[in-house]
Each structure stands twice: as structure tokens, then as C-alpha cells.
Amino acid sequence: MEHQEIKELVLLHAYGELDGYSEELVKNHLATCAGCREILNNEMHLRNLVNTATPEPDEKLAGDARLQLRAALRIETEKKFTPEKLINSFREFLYLNYRPILSGAVMLVVGFLLSLFVRLNSSSGDEQNPAEINLSDLLKSGMKINNLRILASDPKTGQMEIEFETFRNVKLSGSFNDQNIQSVMMYSILNDENPGVRLNSINMVDSKKERGIDKDVKAAVLTAAQYDENPGVRRSALKTLAGLPFDDEIKTALINIMSYDQNAAFRIEAINILAESQKGTGKIDDEVQKALRQRIENDDNNYIKLKAKTVLEERNI
Amino acid sequence: MKLTEQDLVIKAKAGDYRAFEELVYAYDRRVLATVYRFTGDPDDAKDLYQDIFIRAFKGLKKFEFKSSFSTWLYRIAVNVCLTHKAKAGKRNYESLDDPYPDSEDSKTEQYEDKSGSLSPEKSLLGSETQAVVRKAVDSLSPRLKMVFVMKHYDGLKIKEIAEMLETKEGTVKKYLFEAVHILRGRLAGYLEN
Numbered sequence A: 001m002e003h004q005e006i007k008e009l010v011l012l013h014a015y016g017e018l019d020g021y022s023e024e025l026v027k028n029h030l031a032t033c034a035g036c037r038e039i040l041n042n043e044m045h046l047r048n049l050v051n052t053a054t055p056e057p058d059e060k061l062a063g064d065a066r067l068q069l070r071a072a073l074r075i076e077t078e079k080k081f082t083p084e085k086l087i088n089s090f091r092e093f094l095y096l097n098y099r100p101i102l103s104g105a106v107m108l109v110v111g112f113l114l115s116l117f118v119r120l121n122s123s124s125g126d127e128q129n130p131a132e133i134n135l136s137d138l139l140k141s142g143m144k145i146n147n148l149r150i151l152a153s154d155p156k157t158g159q160m161e162i163e164f165e166t167f168r169n170v171k172l173s174g175s176f177n178d179q180n181i182q183s184v185m186m187y188s189i190l191n192d193e194n195p196g197v198r199l200n201s202i203n204m205v206d207s208k209k210e211r212g213i214d215k216d217v218k219a220a221v222l223t224a225a226q227y228d229e230n231p232g233v234r235r236s237a238l239k240t241l242a243g244l245p246f247d248d249e250i251k252t253a254l255i256n257i258m259s260y261d262q263n264a265a266f267r268i269e270a271i272n273i274l275a276e277s278q279k280g281t282g283k284i285d286d287e288v289q290k291a292l293r294q295r296i297e298n299d300d301n302n303y304i305k306l307k308a309k310t311v312l313e314e315r316n317i
Numbered sequence B: 001m002k003l004t005e006q007d008l009v010i011k012a013k014a015g016d017y018r019a020f021e022e023l024v025y026a027y028d029r030r031v032l033a034t035v036y037r038f039t040g041d042p043d044d045a046k047d048l049y050q051d052i053f054i055r056a057f058k059g060l061k062k063f064e065f066k067s068s069f070s071t072w073l074y075r076i077a078v079n080v081c082l083t084h085k086a087k088a089g090k091r092n093y094e095s096l097d098d099p100y101p102d103s104e105d106s107k108t109e110q111y112e113d114k115s116g117s118l119s120p121e122k123s124l125l126g127s128e129t130q131a132v133v134r135k136a137v138d139s140l141s142p143r144l145k146m147v148f149v150m151k152h153y154d155g156l157k158i159k160e161i162a163e164m165l166e167t168k169e170g171t172v173k174k175y176l177f178e179a180v181h182i183l184r185g186r187l188a189g190y191l192e193n
């Protein structure tokens, strides 16, 4: 083949696009043709130069992009949802909700009210009147719950009294295991504007956790641990998670925290809890291993790199 | 039990968005890398990333396993990138009709002050060089840039790129040669030695 024709192939050769025969042809030609060697050389120069400016997304960009997508996805799914569907998919819905995106709070209120409404209606046989006022009418009116306070709590019986504000204060008496109380707790953890109140609600859940936690309340704690904008609330939620029976949901949340929380102390705490959870098991869980390796490679905190490495090495000897 | 990709797609088609999220997490780092390399801007990259996965989520109903899920997803990614409207005044690219612009062309003005104000040799690898390279890549038309990014930065084969652009391999080669030719002209001052 002539020099003119081969020239075309040199670029493809540089990009690793040639198959055995044409690759050999180009190599042989390059050995004898200074002109083509120069073309290849120029190509490599250009490549090196362009490579100095390769934009590579870092962990922060990746984490931010995922959070932004979650919020957008939630809005997308809300468009399609009828109230019935909303209730049915309440858990998934919660999963996609988190505090920093305030526009989502409105829909969360609706979801919460609908689910609470359903519960109130379905527990009509209950001997205990949930409140002096008609709570279900109140909820249907679209009230806003705020400033939840724990008035009294008997550690022996689990009996408690809570107070929260709507257009007027509502007092609700019942055991911690009462669905209504847990629902209001869940709402408060996710939506109260006051971080101190969110914190109190989490601490209350924490103190009662051995009595069993409603799955929605657990979802609220998982959400708070990952996404609450207030570090104090995230810390308490994380502490509560550490005390709950370890499962896949908790694992996923801890991996997220370890990978994306801006606060290094929380990333470390998440690693500690995960490491603890893997004790006594045969082998570290694959996803946990993978996330730990990513920390070793990508975390900007050297202590965390070391910590992740130690956890992996201790277990793999 | 680990679900296969096909299981996940079926679940996601039925509206299970936890399944969808799992699919997202299998590919999103690669998608993000491509869009970030394409735009060179983190905020634009996040917007494109979001747009791509929202479109995928909405379009999943129509996905019929005629290609792999990843190919389908990257086609969306490519389309979103190609139709992405850069912020006004931010981009300044050559059209395909004019692949070999004269260096006197007014569009090259933006480089003149750069190359005049610094010595290429000294600043090689410096952040100013990077900015010049980025500008040069940004000066490519969206299609040329897409092909260049996928080939050069993402390391895809021409055949794969053709599949994603739904065009012929010959066309991709042509784009690639054009892109390289333009970049060589733009970066001539930095390519000596």
C-alpha cells in the first residue's frame, strides 16, 4: 500500500481501531516511512496535550448529581400519582423524600395525612379515642403539624403524651406503639422546621426503640440520618440506626453516609457501625467491601482512607 | 438474591423506582463522566445527568430489549448532550459545514489573547493550558465534540460510537478526523516539540 493510503490508517492505529492485518501493515510502513512516523508523533502530542485537561467527576459531583436526580425523580413520580397509589407506595415515596428539598415537603405532608387518615379510619374499633378533637377531620383539612413536644413519658408502661401545633395545639395520648403517635413522630422527624424538635423526636424514638419501631418511623430515621441538613439531627439519627437490628436498608443508608456525608466524623461513624455489623459474619458483605475500597481510593480524609483499609485488612487475613 | 439487569428493567418498567435507582447506580458514574467531559462544567453536567435519567425513566415503558439497556441509556445520553443548549455566549463552535476554518476567522479571536499572553512551553500542564485545551474542545460542534469525547476520553470503539449515534462507522471516522484536524489547528502553538 502506498504512503497516501496508509496515512489515513495511522490515526486509526493511534486510536487502537485496527485489526490484525491492517495493524501489521501500518506498523511495517511506520518502520520505513519517516513522514508517517511524524504523523503518529503529532497525534500522540495532541493526545497528551488534550489529556491534561480531561475533566473527571469527583465524588462530590457524583453525590450531588444523585441527590438532585432523586429530587427530580420524586417530582416526576408525583405527577403520575393518584392518592391511592401514593398510599400504596408510601414507603418508596418516603425513601425518595428528604428534608433539604423543601418543595417535596408539601407532598410528604399529603402522603402522611392520607396514611394517617387511613389508619384512623381503619382503627375505628379501638376503645381509645385518639384525641379530644376529631383528628381525621382535622387532617383532612390539610393542617400543618409543627413543634411536637413530649409532655410525659412513662418508661415502665410506654404510655406517653405528646403535644403539637396545628391551628391549635393537639394533645394525643397513647402508647409509643400507638400508630398515631408513631406517625406524628415520623412526620416531625421529617418535617418540623425546628431542628431541635426533629432532634427531640429522634431521641424519643431512640429511647423507645426496644419496644419496636414502626417501619415508617424507621424510614424517617433512615432519611434523617442521610439527608437532614442539620448535623445534630443526622448524628442522633445515625446513633439510633446503630442500635437497630442491622438489615439491608440500614446497610444501604450507612454506605451512603460513609460515601457522601460532607462531615468526616459521620463518615467515620458510619464505617465503625458497618465494621461492627460485619463482626461474627463469615466475610464482609460485597457492597460494604466495595464502598470501603472506594473510600480508600477517593476519600480526601487520610484517616478515613486508613480506617477503611484497616477494616478490610483485619477481616481478610 | 441479586436481581439481573433484565429483572430490574422489568420492575422499573412497572413503575418500581427503587429498581430504577439500582439501574441508575449501575451506569451513572460512566454517564456522568461522559457528560462532564462533554460540557466541562459541573453544573451543566449535573443538569444533563438529571435530564438523561429523567428521560430514561419516562421512556422506559417504550424500551423493548431490542438493544442492551446500557446502549439504550447511552443513546439517550448522546441525544441529550447533542441537544443541550449551552448558556448564551458560552459556546462558540464551528459548524460541520465549515470544518476547516481559516485561522483568520473571527471565531479564533478568543484564543489570540491567550496565546499572546503566555508562553506555551512554560505553561504546559498548567491550568492556563488546560483552559486553552478546554476552549479548543468546546469550539467543536456538538457532534464532533461528542465523537471526540467518546473516542478520546471515554475510550469507546468507533463501532460503539456509531451505534450510539445511530450512524455509520464511516461517518464517525469522518467526525473524528475533523475534530482532530480542528484541534490541531487550534492548539498548534502548544504542539511544538
Ligand SMILES: [Zn+2]
Pocket: A003, A004, A006, A007, A029, A033, A034, A035, A036, A037
Ligand atoms: Zn508513510
